[in-house]
Amino acid sequence: MMTREIRIIPLSEMPAFVGALMQGHKVLAPTRNDDGLCVFAWLAAPEQADWTCGIPQVPPKQAFLPRTEILFTYHREKGRETITPPPAPEPQIALGLHPCDVQAVKVLDAVFSAEPSPDQPYLARRAATTLIGRGFTEQDPLVFCRELGIDPMDNRDCDAFLVPLAGGQAEHTTSRMALEILTDKGVALRLAYDGFPKAGVEDLAAIAEARKQSAARGVPLLDMAVIQRRLENIFNSDLWNRIHEPCVGCGACAFLCPTCHCFDIQEEVMGQDGARVRVWDTCQFDLFTRHASGHNPRLSQKERSRQRIMHKFSYGVGKFHIPFCVGCGRCIAVCPAHNDVRQILKEISDFK
Numbered sequence: 001m002m003t004r005e006i007r008i009i010p011l012s013e014m015p016a017f018v019g020a021l022m023q024g025h026k027v028l029a030p031t032r033n034d035d036g037l038c039v040f041a042w043l044a045a046p047e048q049a050d051w052t053c054g055i056p057q058v059p060p061k062q063a064f065l066p067r068t069e070i071l072f073t074y075h076r077e078k079g080r081e082t083i084t085p086p087p088a089p090e091p092q093i094a095l096g097l098h099p100c101d102v103q104a105v106k107v108l109d110a111v112f113s114a115e116p117s118p119d120q121p122y123l124a125r126r127a128a129t130t131l132i133g134r135g136f137t138e139q140d141p142l143v144f145c146r147e148l149g150i151d152p153m154d155n156r157d158c159d160a161f162l163v164p165l166a167g168g169q170a171e172h173t174t175s176r177m178a179l180e181i182l183t184d185k186g187v188a189l190r191l192a193y194d195g196f197p198k199a200g201v202e203d204l205a206a207i208a209e210a211r212k213q214s215a216a217r218g219v220p221l222l223d224m225a226v227i228q229r230r231l232e233n234i235f236n237s238d239l240w241n242r243i244h245e246p247c248v249g250c251g252a253c254a255f256l257c258p259t260c261h262c263f264d265i266q267e268e269v270m271g272q273d274g275a276r277v278r279v280w281d282t283c284q285f286d287l288f289t290r291h292a293s294g295h296n297p298r299l300s301q302k303e304r305s306r307q308r309i310m311h312k313f314s315y316g317v318g319k320f321h322i323p324f325c326v327g328c329g330r331c332i333a334v335c336p337a338h339n340d341v342r343q344i345l346k347e348i349s350d351f352k
């Protein structure tokens with residue numbers, strides 16, 4: 001992607017930059033909650049953006065697919081219904097996304113723009129969003145995005161991108177951010193970044209060096225074609241007994257996964273008025289597939305655990321040519337049963 005321009009923002013000036021972004025935009029960014037946990041949340045003040053966070057435990061998908069969303073409201077009178085769509089989405093910025101979370105947005109884009117029924121609420125919100133990614137020089141031991149071809153310094157699919165830079169040769173902690181402007185949406189943020197200096201020759205060299213060092217940490221890629229083929233052949237294998245056995249079906253892995261997008265549709269009716277509401281759901285719950293008749297095609301946790309893996313690494317790859325996993329490691333960090341998707345992928349690859 002062609003970089004339009006690069007500005008240098010001292011870390012101490014980031015609140016001023018974020019404050020300027022908040023003029024006219026809702027801003028979702030990494031922040032710490034009351035328990036000190038890093039989460040993506042809507043900012044109430046620019047100082048809440050926390051640049052010491054790694055990959056926040058709560059992903060940024062709520063910016064694109066809210067936990068609860070009114071699709072439309074309606075009023076019934078004399079046998080007639082009047083339907084009112086929700087207001088148009090406000091302009092918003094998803095700020096500080098790790099490159100794996102940016103690729104998770106591309107997964108959501110693929111799913112929600114698929115024909116024959118592209119999802120209009122999603123697409124409207126996506127069009128109103130400016131994506132500002134952020135590079136990472138250190139890697140969490142649970143993060144395996146490199147094995148899925150995502151470099152933590154990769155700015156692809158972003159409107160703008162922050163590259164953390166150390167102060168000088170003797171200094172290794174981040175003291176400034178290089179803001180790369182990459183698209184027209186990025187250029188539209190000019191009022192927020194215009195007061196900061198353009199990158200000089202030394203800054204450009206530091207950015208290139210950061211990318212070079214990150215690329216040098218490359219690892220062998222997981223062979224998705226092999227994993228997909230293997231999954232097609234082991235649908236009925238005993239392997240799933242082993243994989244599902246520790247799972248308690250809590251759904252945490254799905255709710256915190258940046259690519260999981262299952263939802264339920266509910267009607268909320270009061271007298272003559274009502275609303276059709278979309279809420280997050282997960283294939284890890286028994287109720288998700290239970291029919292009105294009581295029949296459930298995924299009766300046990302074995303079928304539900306298998307579905308999650310099949311959807312991520314077989315159905316997604318077959319239909320959209322991308323895995324529905326970006327290697328963020330959140331599901332590994334939160335699983336109370338210590339299920340590890342990396343281990344599951346290894347067992348699938350090795351299965352004879």
Ligand code: SF4
Pocket residue numbers: 246247248249250251252253254284334335336337338339
């Ligand atoms: S977080 Fe772990 S225990 Fe909970 S549903 Fe996911 S795999 Fe099962």
Ligand code: SF4
Pocket residue numbers: 253256257258259260312324325326327328329330331332341
């Ligand atoms: S499956 Fe786990 S590692 Fe993969 S994207 Fe989802 S939360 Fe991240």
